[in-house]
Amino acid sequence: MDDLTSGTRKGPILLDAGTVAVVGASPDDNKIGGKPMRFLREFGFGGRIYPVNPRYEEIGGHRCYRDLESIEGPVDVAIVAVPYQHAQPVVEQCVRKGVRQVVMFSSGYAETGADGAVRQQTLMRSIEGSGTRLLGPNSLGIANLASGFIANFGQAFELPRGVLRSGRAGFVSQSGAFGTFIFTLSAEQGLGFKYFAVTGNEADITVSELIAAMVDDDEIDLVAGYVEGVRDGRRFLDACEKARAAGKPVLLIKTGRTPGGSAAAMSHTAAIAGADEVYQAVFRQTGAIRVDDEEEMLDIVGLMRSHKTMGGRRVGVLTMSGGAGVLIADALDRNGLELARLDPATEAELARIVPEFGSTRNPVDLTGQFLSEPGMLRAALGCLLGDANVDAVVFFLGLGRRYGEQIAQTLREVAAAASKPLLVAWIAGPAPIIAQLRSEGVPVLPSATRTVRALGALARFGEACARPTRSFSLAAPAATPIVASGGAGRCSEAQTKTLLQRYGMRRLDEALVGSEDEAVERARAIGFPVVLKVCAADLMHKTEAGAVALNLRDDAAVRVAYRRILEGALGYSPGLAVEGVLVSPMAGDGIEVIVGARRDPVFGPVVMVGSGGIYTELLHDAAIGVLPLAPGEAHALIRSLRIHPLLAGARGKPPADIDALADCVEAVATLMLEHPEVSEIEINPLRVFERGRGAIPLDALMVVRES
16 A cells, blocks of 8 residues: 555545435444434434435435435445445445445454455455545544534544534544544543544545545644554655645654664664654654644644744743742753743833742743732733743643632733733643633643643744745656666665765775785875775675775785785675775765665655764664755754764864765765665765865665666
């Protein structure tokens, strides 16, 4: 199912329907075929309902049909609520009938093993070439609370009608049970979702397509969801980019952070640019927000009902506790936010409001005095919100049950008039009053750290929305395919560097030789000191093999080293096909980085830059970008590295040639886009010299997919 192309599949996804057939319908509300009949009725679905079951004449006041093809009119959506043993002919009927979308509750397919996977393939062949789309199999279904189209059998729809109500958000999940738990929890917190969809096995309709379809709805401001893995990486990129361009946040719990298979990775690039690291890059590049759990997700959903973004990262803090102010300041730093530096005029105004035993410096300590002086809170909040140096305000308080309604009225009035986010961290406050504030769109959370964490998401999404629209489409390759010089598709260092030269990268004045005498002759021509390295496509780690000799200063040293490194390489890897020995000059001082790229099985080509040489996997300092990179994105990746201050010239050191490093990143990216047969390339180390002196690959490897 992996698909690295952009675009959409045939046939639109239906998030609503005018006519619904329920195949396997039952008069028993507790059965899987009875629940959608009940939910469609209870949630006021206004379209036509066609129960299909040859055992009954009517169900719930609706005429019952023997099969789909007995229905006179068109059918938009068919719910398939029969065991898999009977499902295949039903889907074939759907195709003949021209049903636009199948919602397949039936399980027993790929989720059960090899036999089920075969059944699923047969199922998909039956809809190929038709206009029929399929959600599932093994899906809990889909629901539109605004229209009452509940093609779903989940427990969430058994909640009281007043609890479960529509809103301006959509929810999509790859887990039926866990998705239902989150959806239910959101309803109990007063957070309405218009859509709820569970993808099941994703044999056809994917989470990416559902996100895109929900984003297209003008009545949707936000999409949330639970994702275990994406099947169509490029469509996922396009869907999240579409959401960002529309100013609609995508919030996802993405599980599976543990590295899979990196222990067996062939290169540093494969070990560092693992599956989860690539997902992190996808979230960063598209502006989608990755959350850790359902608590964080619903905190942000609640906040984003009133504000989707904030204008910067500067936060004004108002508190009734000095200790809480310190706690919030620490939390701001952890979440990439900062305490705003208040305008002197603001501090002067606060001095007229705050008691002498409080503090007018940010975080502002209003003390508990505001409880007995109601105007104090309004004035202090107004000061902070009116300061041009403040992008958002966090107000912390605790208890206040006796004064709860008074405080709430002030908060709702100030929040309604504010053009900036106002978040409230209310600890152990009066639950009914807090619930009412939340229902009115005033974001109130029971924790200072949770409040700041949610605010950090606003800042990140605001910055993402400020970026230009981009495309993740992959252009057709335009280069002659590369043929590897070694086994298993590996290219030698010399072959890899030759290709990199064609993409504008510099190369040392080095030569490949085949004898001691040639090595000495070449060393004299280059000028001592020199470096000798065994060149073999299948020799991945030269240092470990003893296949490198540095700082050789005369003929004798070259001869000894030549024999020693060949013996080391052949001892390390008996039968190694040696291409020759590279004779190179010693490179000058510089900073060592790694630049690499590989093809992710889900998202396609990705590029990586990080701390190089012996620090590559020791420091775990790397940044990844899914290709193609946007203008300036190579520089942004470099700025995100822990090594960046060193590159920029820390502690009196001259700055390195960061522009040349960025050019190398872009060169590797271009190579990967133009050569789809290259599965992996790595330059480690790339030595970056002082500004204006460029960068040179000192070692490189490449793997080409065998034809």
